[in-house]
Each structure stands twice: as structure tokens, then as C-alpha cells.
Amino acid sequence: MKKWLKVSFSLVLIAILIIPLAACGKDKVQNIRIGEVTRSIFYAPQYVALEKGFFEEEGLNVELTTTAGGDKTMTALLSDSIDIALVGSETSIYVYAQGSNDPVINFAALTQTDGTFLVSREKIDNFSWEQLKGAIFLGQRKGGMPQMVGEFVLKKHGIDPHQDLDLIQNVDFANIAPAFASGTGEFVQLFEPTASVFEQEGKGYIVASFGEESGNLPYTTFMTKESTIKEKKETVEKFTRAIYKAQQWVDTHSAEEIADAIKGYFDNTNIETIEMVVERYKNQGSFATNPILNEEGWNNLQDVMEEAGELPERIDYETLVNTKIAKGVMK
Known part of the structure; x- marks a missing residue:
């Protein structure tokens, strides 16, 4: 009887210790809402990060929404409908030129050519x-x-x-x-x-x-409001680390392996087509291999905008690009 009581007491004690720990772990999971400008194989590293559990490894629960268009994606970000936008860097320039007191900051590059x-x-x-x-x-x-x-x-x-x-x-x-x-x-x-x-x-x-x-362009980047980076710096760092893991995975795996990993995001596209497209993007260097948005690409972007007559004003690289986070996670 005494032996049974000791065993029961031990089980109760273990349960008392485990339950708070589990709850604590659950509390640490952070929800992140991403708005992508379109659904495209061009964004393969993002889907790899989701499928391979790289966000989960960082304690992030990611909700992905396709917002269909740069203007709609930026509106969603500015209205706090999403936390992070995956969209062209030109949108951050448009917002800044309108006099925003909470500018949108490019903190992680995903693609580095037109797609x-x-x-x-x-x-x-x-x-x-x-x-x-x-x-x-x-x-x-x-x-x-x-x-x-x-x-x-x-x-x-x-x-x-x-x-x-x-x-x-x-x-x-x-x-x-x-x-x-x-x-x-x-x-x-x-x-x-x-x-x-x-x-x-x-x-x-x-x-x-x-x-x-x-040529080289910060065509699609992850961006968020400056206030979000200040208030949730650790969360943004975790997010960027997951993206970097995915970029490295894509860089070191075959088009066939990548296609197999992301096929669930393209139900209406056969696996052979996905593989062919991934190979095409890999061959032309479209996928960034790390999240750093370089200054050369930023200047090239503004040259393209200026040539099209759409650049409201030239913005210094350091004003709307944060590379500290990307460099930090790469260490």
C-alpha cells in the first residue's frame, strides 16, 4: 500500500511539474501573419520555411495570406491586418514619400531578380x-x-x-x-x-x-513597420533566421527536392511543372541565398523606378533597409 502511495505521489508530482512547463512552452509560441503579394513558385524559400518546420523551430506560428497586389498588401500592413508583408521594395518607397511617421522597413530579401x-x-x-x-x-x-x-x-x-x-x-x-x-x-x-x-x-x-x-534587384522582400521592429525585435529576428535556413536549404537542394517540398502550395500545378519552374529560377539566380538586401540592388531598383517615371524621390539605403537583423542571424 505504501509502495502504491509513493508511486501515485510521484506521478502526481511529475504531472504538476510537466503541466506548467508545457503551458509555458505554449505561451512562448508567437503568432505571425504574413501577407504575400501573390502565390508564386518565385517565393519557394518561404514555402520551404513553412514545410520544413523552420518557423516552428523558432517558436513561430505563421499564418500566410495571399493579398493579390502590392497596393492591397501594403494597405493590409499599414492597417495592422498583417504583421509582415512580402512585396516589392518599391512599395516602401511610396509609403515613405507620402510622409509616413512609421516607415516600412525592408529587413529580409527573398528574391534578387525580376520573376x-x-x-x-x-x-x-x-x-x-x-x-x-x-x-x-x-x-x-x-x-x-x-x-x-x-x-x-x-x-x-x-x-x-x-x-x-x-x-x-x-x-x-x-x-x-x-x-x-x-x-x-x-x-x-x-x-x-x-x-x-x-x-x-x-x-x-x-x-x-x-x-x-x-539584373540584380530587391524584387520581393519581407518588410514591416519600423515600430514593429522596435517593439518585437526578437520575433523579427526569429522570423529572419527561419527564412535564412530556408534559403540555405533551397540553395543546397535540387529542383526536384524543392518541388516536392512546396507542391502543397500549388494544388493546380503538376509536380513536373513546379520542378521545371524552380530549375528556371535557380539557373537565373532569382532566389536570394541570404536575407541581406545589398546597396547595389537598392540603387538599381531606384534607377528602374526613375526610368519609368515612378520614383517620387531617391531614398538613402540606410533609411528604409535594415541589414543588422539579417547579418545578426547569419552569425
């Missing part, structure tokens, strides 16, 4: 940029990075997008692909996997890469 491709309605065996002259071109939203890079590349090849093309810019971001599929335009600028899917379905053909043509 769009030029798609032709007809198959072209020997494409040249000259073939765009006089064509109906379904472009991206005015003032967004895809459109600005598109215009930058066109001008690089001696094409005035507003004089030499019949340029369509009034289609909402989410409706550009459906508009092309339904017959609008002879050429269109599309993200993956849509570009490859269209090619497989015979709706269009990839003829050029805007990423290869435009």
Missing part, C-alpha cells in the same frame, strides 16, 4: 525584341515592380513602351492572366507557374525572361 517572363500568344522560334513593336502588350499594373522592370527592359532594347506598343495597363493584377487567356493582347508579362502552365496548355509561349534582362 516575370514575356509570353507570346503565337509560337516564335527566333524571338527578337524588335518583334514587339506595334504589338498589343498586356502589361502589369502601373507603378508596380513588374511593370517598371518591363518598361526598363523594353527601353534597354530600344522600344518605347508608350509609343512603340499598344500598351494595356488597366487590368487588375489578379485578372491579367485570365484576360490574356480569353484573348486580350499578343504579348503578356507573367509570373510562374502561370507562364509555364499557359505554354503547356497552348495558350502562350515563353520567349524571354525579364529577370535575366534586368
